Amino acid sequence: MIDTKVDLPGLQLKNPVMPASGCFGFGREFAQFYDLSQLGAIMIKAATATKRFGNATPRVAETASGMLNAIGLQNPGVDAIIDEELPFLEPYNTPIVANVAGSTMEDYEEVAAKLGKSTVSALELNISCPNVKEGGVQFGVDPELAYTVTKLVKEASAKPVYVKLSPNVTDIVTMAKAAEEAGADGLSMINTLTGMRIDPFTRKPIIANQTGGLSGPAIKPVAIRMIHQVYQAVNLPIIGMGGIETTDDIIEYLLAGASAVAVGSANFKNPYICKELIDQLPDALSAHQFSSVKEIIGGVHHQTTST
Amino acid sequence: MQREWMTIVAHQSIANQTYLLELQGSLPQFVETPGQFVHIQVSDDFFLRRPVSIADVDSDKGSVTLLYKVMGKGTDALTKKQIGDKLDVLGPSGTGFPIDELMTNKALLIGGGIGVPPLYCLAKNLKARGIEVMSILGFRSREDVFFTEKFQSLGDVHVATNDGSMGTRGFVTDVIPQVDGYDTYFSCGPTVMLKGVKEQLKGVPGYISIEERMGCGVGACFACVVECADEEDTKGYRKICSDGPVFRPEEVIL
Numbered sequence: 001m002i003d004t005k006v007d008l009p010g011l012q013l014k015n016p017v018m019p020a021s022g023c024f025g026f027g028r029e030f031a032q033f034y035d036l037s038q039l040g041a042i043m044i045k046a047a048t049a050t051k052r053f054g055n056a057t058p059r060v061a062e063t064a065s066g067m068l069n070a071i072g073l074q075n076p077g078v079d080a081i082i083d084e085e086l087p088f089l090e091p092y093n094t095p096i097v098a099n100v101a102g103s104t105m106e107d108y109e110e111v112a113a114k115l116g117k118s119t120v121s122a123l124e125l126n127i128s129c130p131n132v133k134e135g136g137v138q139f140g141v142d143p144e145l146a147y148t149v150t151k152l153v154k155e156a157s158a159k160p161v162y163v164k165l166s167p168n169v170t171d172i173v174t175m176a177k178a179a180e181e182a183g184a185d186g187l188s189m190i191n192t193l194t195g196m197r198i199d200p201f202t203r204k205p206i207i208a209n210q211t212g213g214l215s216g217p218a219i220k221p222v223a224i225r226m227i228h229q230v231y232q233a234v235n236l237p238i239i240g241m242g243g244i245e246t247t248d249d250i251i252e253y254l255l256a257g258a259s260a261v262a263v264g265s266a267n268f269k270n271p272y273i274c275k276e277l278i279d280q281l282p283d284a285l286s287a288h289q290f291s292s293v294k295e296i297i298g299g300v301h302h303q304t305t306s307t
Numbered sequence: 308m309q310r311e312w313m314t315i316v317a318h319q320s321i322a323n324q325t326y327l328l329e330l331q332g333s334l335p336q337f338v339e340t341p342g343q344f345v346h347i348q349v350s351d352d353f354f355l356r357r358p359v360s361i362a363d364v365d366s367d368k369g370s371v372t373l374l375y376k377v378m379g380k381g382t383d384a385l386t387k388k389q390i391g392d393k394l395d396v397l398g399p400s401g402t403g404f405p406i407d408e409l410m411t412n413k414a415l416l417i418g419g420g421i422g423v424p425p426l427y428c429l430a431k432n433l434k435a436r437g438i439e440v441m442s443i444l445g446f447r448s449r450e451d452v453f454f455t456e457k458f459q460s461l462g463d464v465h466v467a468t469n470d471g472s473m474g475t476r477g478f479v480t481d482v483i484p485q486v487d488g489y490d491t492y493f494s495c496g497p498t499v500m501l502k503g504v505k506e507q508l509k510g511v512p513g514y515i516s517i518e519e520r521m522g523c524g525v526g527a528c529f530a531c532v533v534e535c536a537d538e539e540d541t542k543g544y545r546k547i548c549s550d551g552p553v554f555r556p557e558e559v560i561l
């Protein structure tokens with residue numbers, strides 16, 4: 001028997017696979033494709049204090065091995081999410097991770113406090129969205145701000161907090177340590193990398209916001225490197241994400257040091273991807289001579305080259 | 308909505324850079340309204356799917372017909388697919404023209420370029436319900452014109468070309484003043500065209516089909532939103548891929 005269970009703060013996962021925030025809405029759309037109870041957990045779309053319209057369109061562009069997006073955290077606001085979206089997901093036997101976003105410290109505090117009283121199992125603190133001008137970004141690239149906002153959110157609610165790190169920094173370990181010192185229960189990495197595309201015919205950026213966040217297989221090596229670095233320096237469990245499309249990708253993330261993984265933009269290509277990965281995982285683990293997910297975590301071999 | 312590997316049963320060039328693609332599978336039996344689309348994964352070389360409207364449904368053959376224009380890498384790669392090949396298709400997607408609720412006796416259809424295909428499916432449906440159909444179809448040039456005879460078999464057709472090489476020189480909006488007798492209009496085409504049509508036909512009941520770049524195509528990613536005109540609306544937006552692509556012109560801000 002292959003054991004795919006993973007225990008993380010606030011999250012008892014039957015398997016390590018969950019959809020990533022912003023790529024799965026609030027689950028409704030995907031519920032028409034398969035039973036959401038099969039998922040390890042569900043990371044729902046960002047919640048802000050009040051409803052947000054987001055950026056102008058076009059908001060997405062295709063890239064080699066990935067895509068750019070500048071949605072701009074569009075969401076109906078935390079109250080509507082609690083009243084209208086969570087009740088849909090509650091009947092599924094799957095932990096919900098709420099993504100907390102904002103422009104100011106007070107926003108983060110308010111959203112965390114409200115979600116703290118809801119049925120979600122954990123909070124994912126989004127201090128890494130590259131697509132909102134006010135706030136957002138700075139919290140994710142300045143270790144002091146990251147520390148302060150994490151601490152504030154920890155105090156505002158009793159739920160375990162996973163801080164979602166931005167890859168748009170020179171030193172990811174400093175950011176991870178700031179989150180750890182502030183009392184984070186786990187890390188979520190990585191968010192998208194800031195990128196841009198220009199249409200040679202119109203000579204204009206394709207995305208109305210000009211820049212967007214790069215996701216997909218193109219960013220996987222960056223995520224693996226960062227998780228590998230952070231795993232060695234920090235004592236927090238990591239939920240890994242960035243370009244996951246196959247069970248081998250999942251094993252690679254686990255080896256690098258992730259305890260669970262999230263699948264983002266691959267859901268757009270294949271709406272069944274999370275279910276398929278969950279179904280295939282036991283056989284894939286056997287094929288690599290593993291009998292549980294737990295034994296893989298951080299198992300990368302450090303080969304010393306001898307001459 | 309489902310994901311299916313559909314078989315290509317017809318694929319041919321019908322005008323300048325314009326192709327007819329017929330796909331067979333079980334998806335056609337789920338098509339509910341004209342104006343719905345399919346989301347195509349052209350090949351593994353592409354990260355995103357391509358939305359293409361359903362231009363016709365043949366329930367006997369279990370096939371859908373798509374008409375597409377080469378606009379970039381994805382549609383260009385699509386032209387290389389051959390009869391017998393399988394294509395990864397998601398659909399039927401979106402909410403089309405609400406044909407069951409219509410109160411119309413004579414419909415005016417206004418299509419521009421690749422906005423023409425979904426109107427063909429609509430025209431056939433309207434005609435089958437005994438509703439009179441009149442169409443204004445706009446293209447860049449004579450070489451780009453397609454399907455006008457098919458529309459002619461369903462009602463009057465007026466063609467506009469930007470360069471005047473066929474029909475009226477100019478845009479579909481230059482032809483609208485030449486026609487009358489309709490009580491409802493249906494339009495699909497580039498957003499600038501829809502804006503012009505909406506402005507010109509203020510007061511006439513209508514439906515427009517909007518295009519936007521898509522991520523998921525199922526309503527989960529918020530890539531394709533359009534602002535809702537009603538300031539009191541609790542959501543403030545509509546998703547083109549799932550709430551639309553068809554809307555009442557007064558419902559959204561173009």
Ligand SMILES: Cc1cc2nc3c(=O)[nH]c(=O)nc-3n(C[C@H](O)[C@H](O)[C@H](O)COP(=O)(O)OP(=O)(O)OC[C@H]3O[C@@H](n4cnc5c(N)ncnc54)[C@H](O)[C@@H]3O)c2cc1C
Nearest residue numbers: 355357358359360375376378379380381382421518519520
């Ligand atoms: C609901 C809907 C129905 C459509 N129906 C038809 C149809 O029946 N026939 C037809 O020829 N075209 C149709 N289009 C437009 C068609 O989707 C684009 O022309 C096509 O995606 C271009 O792909 P490409 O790879 O050739 O271009 P590229 O520029 O290489 O594509 C890059 C990315 O941009 C997106 N994109 C580029 N242009 C558009 C566009 N105009 N609209 C939306 N996304 C775009 C692509 O999907 C892809 O994600 C429809 C679009 C929508 C939204």
Ligand SMILES: Cc1cc2nc3c(=O)[nH]c(=O)nc-3n(C[C@H](O)[C@H](O)[C@H](O)COP(=O)(O)O)c2cc1C
Nearest residue numbers: 020021022046069126190191215216242243264265
């Ligand atoms: C369209 C889109 C919307 C996203 N929205 C959010 C969001 O609201 N909150 C968040 O923390 N991350 C958001 N992300 C980032 C993803 O959760 C994920 O970190 C990233 O896409 C990398 O994973 P992937 O390569 O598997 O897509 C979004 C990504 C995409 C593509």
Ligand code: FES
Nearest residue numbers: 522523524529548
């Ligand atoms: S394309 Fe994702 S919501 Fe419409």
